Each structure stands twice: as structure tokens, then as C-alpha cells.
Amino acid sequence: MxxxxxxxxxxxxxxxxxxxxxLGLGSGVVGSFAYLRKQSLMGxxxxxxxxxxVCIAFMLTGVKSLFVLLAGAAAAGLVATFGIGYIxxxxxxxxxxxxxxxxxxxxxxxxxxxxxxxxxxxGNQSGLDKFLFGQAASMVGTDVAxxxxxxxxxxxxxxxxxxxxxLISFDPGFxxxxxxxxxxxxxxxxxxxxxxxxxxxxxxxxxxxAALLITPAVSARYWTERLGVMVxxxxxxxALSGLVGTAISASGNNLPTGPLCVLTATAVFAASVLxxxxxxxxxKALRRFSARRRLARSLAEPAEPALRKEHVQ
Amino acid sequence: xxxSPLVVRGLSVAYQKKPVLQQVSFEAPEGKLIGIVGPNxxxxxxxxxxxxxxxPRLSGEVLIYGRPYAEQRKLVGYVPQRESVDWDFPxxxxxxxxxxxxxxxxxxxxxxxxxxxxxxxxxxxxxxxxLAGRQISQLSGGQQQRVxxxxxxxxxxxxxxxxxxxxGVDAAxxxxxxxxxxxxxxxxxxxxxxxxxxxxxxxxxxxxxxxxERVVDxxxxxxxxxxxxxxxxxxxxxxxxxxxxxxxxxxxxx
Numbered sequence: 350m351x352x353x354x355x356x357x358x359x360x361x362x363x364x365x366x367x368x369x370x371x372l373g374l375g376s377g378v379v380g381s382f383a384y385l386r387k388q389s390l391m392g393x394x395x396x397x398x399x400x401x402x403v404c405i406a407f408m409l410t411g412v413k414s415l416f417v418l419l420a421g422a423a424a425a426g427l428v429a430t431f432g433i434g435y436i437x438x439x440x441x442x443x444x445x446x447x448x449x450x451x452x453x454x455x456x457x458x459x460x461x462x463x464x465x466x467x468x469x470x471x472g473n474q475s476g477l478d479k480f481l482f483g484q485a486a487s488m489v490g491t492d493v494a495x496x497x498x499x500x501x502x503x504x505x506x507x508x509x510x511x512x513x514x515x516l517i518s519f520d521p522g523f524x525x526x527x528x529x530x531x532x533x534x535x536x537x538x539x540x541x542x543x544x545x546x547x548x549x550x551x552x553x554x555x556x557x558x559a560a561l562l563i564t565p566a567v568s569a570r571y572w573t574e575r576l577g578v579m580v581x582x583x584x585x586x587x588a589l590s591g592l593v594g595t596a597i598s599a600s601g602n603n604l605p606t607g608p609l610c611v612l613t614a615t616a617v618f619a620a621s622v623l624x625x626x627x628x629x630x631x632x633k634a635l636r637r638f639s640a641r642r643r644l645a646r647s648l649a650e651p652a653e654p655a656l657r658k659e660h661v662q
Numbered sequence: 663x664x665x666s667p668l669v670v671r672g673l674s675v676a677y678q679k680k681p682v683l684q685q686v687s688f689e690a691p692e693g694k695l696i697g698i699v700g701p702n703x704x705x706x707x708x709x710x711x712x713x714x715x716x717x718p719r720l721s722g723e724v725l726i727y728g729r730p731y732a733e734q735r736k737l738v739g740y741v742p743q744r745e746s747v748d749w750d751f752p753x754x755x756x757x758x759x760x761x762x763x764x765x766x767x768x769x770x771x772x773x774x775x776x777x778x779x780x781x782x783x784x785x786x787x788x789x790x791x792x793l794a795g796r797q798i799s800q801l802s803g804g805q806q807q808r809v810x811x812x813x814x815x816x817x818x819x820x821x822x823x824x825x826x827x828x829x830g831v832d833a834a835x836x837x838x839x840x841x842x843x844x845x846x847x848x849x850x851x852x853x854x855x856x857x858x859x860x861x862x863x864x865x866x867x868x869x870x871x872x873x874x875e876r877v878v879d880x881x882x883x884x885x886x887x888x889x890x891x892x893x894x895x896x897x898x899x900x901x902x903x904x905x906x907x908x909x910x911x912x913x914x915x916x
Contacts, residue, residue: 512767512772512773515761516761516764518751520742520747520761522711522716523742525714526716527740527764527765528735529765574753574797575757576757578752
């Protein structure tokens with residue numbers, strides 16, 4: 350217990366805890382809309398697509414500044430988004446196939462470039478492979494400040510445009526009919542999504558980032574039938590996953606932070622599937638069980654109460 | 663000067679290279695219930711979507727009360743096909759109806775008590791007031807259709823487009839929709855409905871647009887909805903029953 354409390358005393362760990370929590374919050378909120386718009390896999394495609402962006406940014410500049418690398422990741426993410434959109438619109442290929450094509454091509458190029466950089470022997474190359482699985486432990490104060498600002502921007506954008514995002518997620522045709530610029534809103538939401546992915550890569554890595562976007566949203570969907578509540582819950586679940594995952598990782602057993610955050614999110618998801626009232630598996634089974642018993646009872650004793658009454662009298 | 667609620671001139675639409683609508687022109691009279699009738703693939707829904715600017719048109723113009731649609735959006739209400747959305751979306755019937763007010767709210771502003779009142783009144787008009795708080799996936803198909811109608815009512819428009827509102831609904835909903843249509847008509851509103859059930863066209867609509875890629879005919883139901891013209895519209899694939907009653911039924915539509 351003292352070990353856990355001690356974690357919060359260490360300023361370094363405190364930064365990382367705070368950073369991962371904010372990351373979870375922002376990605377949970379943005380991820381809710383992606384999930385409802387059936388773009389769950391988009392996060393996966395975007396984060397994988399970011400890898401070549403990171404590599405190219407490094408090869409061009411030769412510096413490993415976080416800002417440059419994230420700019421590369423964001424650029425690659427946007428190119429991937431437009432690529433997927435272009436393929437879907439201008440060919441008979443459906444979105445799932447387009448996602449698969451873009452994801453694998455970008456990731457393949459990224460791995461080739463990564464290997465190339467590592468063999469080039471420029472003393473500065475180590476650490477790029479951290480983008481594969483992330484390295485939350487290397488976050489410092491300034492990184493967390495950037496994360497905090499970006500998370501605030503994500504949450505604020507979703508709060509301000511909540512009505513508009515709800516409308517284009519539920520019925521884009523109707524939204525267009527009423528004169529909302531659906532294409533612009535679409536791209537804005539996708540941009541928020543790319544931002545969330547890019548800031549998350551540093552902590553969780555390209556391979557696992559999609560989980561932090563979608564898992565909290567899917568878990569939240571189990572608990573509520575209202576979009577506002579769902580988005581807030583997804584943010585909370587995301588923040589919780591970031592916090593708990595980091596705490597476990599920092600408590601000294603040397604396990605990687607990103608994957609632990611993802612595993613925590615998965616644990617929340619499992620609990621939601623099992624216990625959520627309404628949609629959860631156990632409450633559903635209980636309801637079915639009691640309904641069956643009530644039915645059996647009402648079938649078994651239709652005549653009896655009347656009989657018993659007569660006996661009493 | 664009286665301007666028509668909807669004027670369509672030389673409208674052509676194509677998907678890929680296949681033409682769906684060719685040189686469609688007509689002028690809808692105000693305060694009428696107008697049914698769009700034609701075989702599958704005749705471009706009925708396409709006509710509505712092109713008029714609303716939801717899909718690009720190759721040529722032609724659409725005027726709503728004499729001006730382009732972009733300037734007249736507030737005068738137009740729209741009921742899309744029920745299957746066009748995911749009904750498992752986390753939202754309630756009331757919330758969906760409130761969406762009809764979003765166009766008037768403008769950016770960033772949230773719907774408040776006034777919008778809620780309007781939405782509840784619109785739900786009451788389609789007999790769904792008690793189900794306002796119900797999650798939309800727990801509504802029957804007919805009730806979902808009524809939610810869409812209530813949302814269009816909340817738009818408080820003068821011209822309504824409805825895309826197959828009668829498809830897959832129960833008798834109660836069909837009655838509710840018909841009652842609503844005549845109420846809209848009494849208020850002097852114009853309603854344009856894509857319709858597929860030929861046996862009810864005479865009963866429900868004042869005017870009929872017979873459509874099969876081109877306009878076959880457009881006019882009052884009594885003179886337009888006739889066996890001859892229907893045969894032309896459906897390319898002679900209709901077998902008429904009840905010829906005397908004047909209510910044709912498709913026995914083998916294909």
C-alpha cells in the first residue's frame with residue numbers, strides 16, 4: 350500500500366500518470382464518435398499509417414524532436430485518411446478493404462524505413478522503434494503539457510460541436526438536407542481522430558493505439574442509451590485505463606505502460622459486457638431466469654389460489 | 663404572384679454512367695398531396711435526393727418557392743427511408759425529433775426547453791408522446807417511422823419530402839401517417855411522397871407523378887392515375903385486377 354502511495358510522490362511518475370490519464374480521456378471521447386460512425390478500424394489504420402510518417406520526418410530532419418516526429422505522424426495519418434476516402438469513393442472497393450490495403454501498405458513501408466534507419470548507423474537512430482509499442486515512461490513535463498493541451502482541445506471540440514457531431518453520426522443525409530456542411534464536419538472529426546492517434550502513439554505505440562480509442566467507447570455503450578452519457582463514460586473509462594495501467598507499470602515490476610493501459614481498458618470492457626445493467630450478459634441472464642420462473646409459476650397455479658381461498662373460508 | 667412550392671426543370675441524374683433520371687420537369691401545385699409512383703429503379707428516391715441536393719445532378723435546376731434550395735432550406739422538411747440510419751444509436755425518440763430543430767438552432771447552440779416542447783408536441787401528433795423517452799432500437803418499425811415523421815414536423819416546413827414512409831409499417835402507423843398527411847394539407851402545406859403501393863394511390867393522393875427515368879405524366883390523380891398510363895410507366899408489366907374499381911393491383915410486377 351505504501352508502495353502505491355509512494356508512486357504519487359515521485360514527480361516523474363506523477364507526470365506519466367497524469368499524461369496517460371489525459372490521453373485516455375481525450376481518445377475515449379473522440380473514439381465514441383468513431384465507434385458510432387462505424388469507423389472503429391480507422392484508428393488502427395491511422396496509427397499504423399503514422400509509422401512511415403515518423404520515419405520520413407526523422408530521415409528528412411535528422412533530429413529526434415518529438416514535435417517533428419509527431420508532425421510526420423499527423424501528415425501520414427491525413428494522407429492515409431484521404432487515401433482511404435479516395436479508394437472508397439472512386440472504386441468499387443468497400444471501406445473495410447480500403448482500410449486493410451492502406452493500413453498494411455503504410456505499415457510495411459514504415460517497417461522498411463525503420464530497418465533502413467537502424468542500419469544507416471547514424472548514432473541518433475535509437476528510440477524510433479519505441480513508436481511501435483510506445484514508451485510512456487520516457488514522458489517528461491513538457492510532453493505532458495502538450496498532451497494536456499491537446500486533450501483539452503479534443504474534449505472542448507466534441508463538447509462545442511456535440512449537437513453537430515451527433516447529427517452527422519446518426520443521420521448524415523438529414524444533416525445535409527438541413528444545410529449542415531457534413532463533409533467539413535466529417536473531415537473535422539477525422540482530424541480530431543488523427544490528433545488523438547498521433548499524441549497517443551508516443552505513450553501506447555502504433556500497434557495498440559486503436560484499442561485506447563475504441564475499447565472505452567464500446568465499454569461505455571453497454572452502460573447507457575444516451576449519447577452524452579456514453580461520451581462522458583468513455584472519457585472516464587479511458588482516463589481510468591491510463592491511470593491504472595500506468596500505476597501498475599510504475600509500481601516496480603518493469604512491465605510496459607502502454608500495453609498495461611490497453612489491458613486495463615480491456616478489463617473494463619470485460620466487466621461492462623458481464624455486469625452492465627440492461628445490456629450486460631449477467632443481468633440479461635438473471636432477467637430471463639426470473640421471467641421464466643414467473644411464467645412457470647403463473648402456469649402452475651392458476652386454479653390453486655381460488656381453491657385455497659375456499660378452504661380457508 | 664403565386665410561386666409554386668417546387669419547380670423542377672430538366673433534371674438529369676446519373677450513377678456512374680448509367681442515367682437514372684432524364685430531363686425531369688414538373689411544377690408542383692401548392693397545398694396538394696403528391697404521390698411519386700413508378701417501378702423499382704425508376705429514380706423515385708433519386709428525384710427527392712437530387713432535389714434536396716443530397717446527390718449531385720448532371721443538369722437541371724430545382725426551385726423551392728421560386729429560389730434555389732440552398733436559400734430555402736427552412737421551408738423544406740425531409741423524411742428519409744427508415745433503413746437509412748442505424749437504429750441502435752444511443753438516443754431516445756424525443757432526442758431524434760429534437761434533431762428537426764437543429765437547422766434553426768445554428769452553430770454551437772444546444773436545444774433547450776423550447777425545442778423540447780416543440781418535439782414533444784410533434785411526437786404527440788403522431789401518437790408517440792408516451793414513448794418519448796424510449797431508446798429508438800426498442801421501437802417497432804412503424805413507431806420508428808413515426809419518429810421520423812415527427813422529426814420532419816419539428817422542422818416546421820411548408821414543403822415536405824417523404825421517401826417511402828409507408829414501407830413496412832403496421833396498420834396503426836399507416837392510419838397515423840394518412841391522418842397527418844391530411845392535416846398538413848389542411849394547413850396549406852405541400853407534401854411529396856414516394857409511394858409504391860398502387861392500390862392506395864387514389865385514396866391517399868390528390869396529384870400523381872408517374873415516373874420511369876422520365877416523367878410519364880403529372881397531374882390530378884383522377885386523370886393521371888389511369889390503367890393506360892400505368893402500363894406505359896411500368897413498361898406493360900402490370901396485370902390489372904379490379905379494372906372497374908379503378909384500383910389497379912400488381913399481380914406480377916416483374
